[in-house]
Amino acid sequence: MDSGLDFALRAIAIGVGATAVMDLWALFLKRAFSIPSLDYAWVGRWIGHFRNGRFAHANIGQAATVPGEAILGWGAHYAIGIVFAGLLLTLAGVDWPQSPTPLPAIAFGVVTVVIPFFLMQPAFGFGIAASRTPKPAIARQRSLMAHFSFGVGLYLSALLLASFSS
Template identity: 55%
Template sequence: MSIEGIYLVKIIAVGIGATVIMDLWALMLRRVFKVMSLNFCLVGRWLIYMRDGVFRHKSIMSAQAKPAECAVGWLAHYAIGIVFAFALLLMTSPSWLDQPTILPALLTGLVTISIPFFIMQPAFGMGIAAAKTPKPGQARLRSLMTHSVFGLGLYLSALVLSIVFQGS
């Protein structure tokens, strides 16, 4: 495999790994503290509605469910994680995968919060940065924590890969 192919495989693995870590965080919050996270079926619903030219909803939860929305939502969730991992690599360099540092990963996680705050939540009918939700401050804090965990996941996934590939 070429060096570019190896980096491609690594960055996909880092994106998937970081997303898994974020999902484990959400699972822990749900099981231990009864804190619900984003339902990725709603992400799928939103994306499927885009085919019909509908990009914003008064309430995504009130919009009619679409076939395969859960599968589309979960696939999109992991694809977005991979795209964010690519963005991290663009901000640093491919060598970051060989010697990962935590600061760029955490900064990437924090920057990614702009997507839900300024694109997804308004499109779902929740307002900018969850302003129209019952507890916007709590929703913002949960998003901040979750995206910070994603950033930590980017670092941890790259660190594990760098150790595994160190001998090769």
């Protein structure tokens, strides 16, 4: 198989799997403890406003809705997971996906929290690292837990994929 195509297919499989693990973790928290997760329609709303040159909001929840924002947001959520998986594959090296180990995946998953802390949360009007939310420490902890679960998902998805490649 072409190495570029092989890389892309691995990134897609691992990224989708890891994002699904993250979503299953969020579903567990919601069902077991009534802990809400990010409304991905807000991600779609944020992206939908790009075409009008608007990249930041005082409060994304009060911004004008965008047609199809939920689909756009969920699609972006999974696309970002795929891009992150591709970055992990690039950084971890060509041998890692054949014999994945947890540390690179989990560490990378945790590091990805810089995107919501320093890009998305400020753009949503929540401040850097959720500093403008009612309970910033709890919001930060939830973001870190979500990205930790994404890292676990990166590892588990790579492990599953490697088991099929053997």
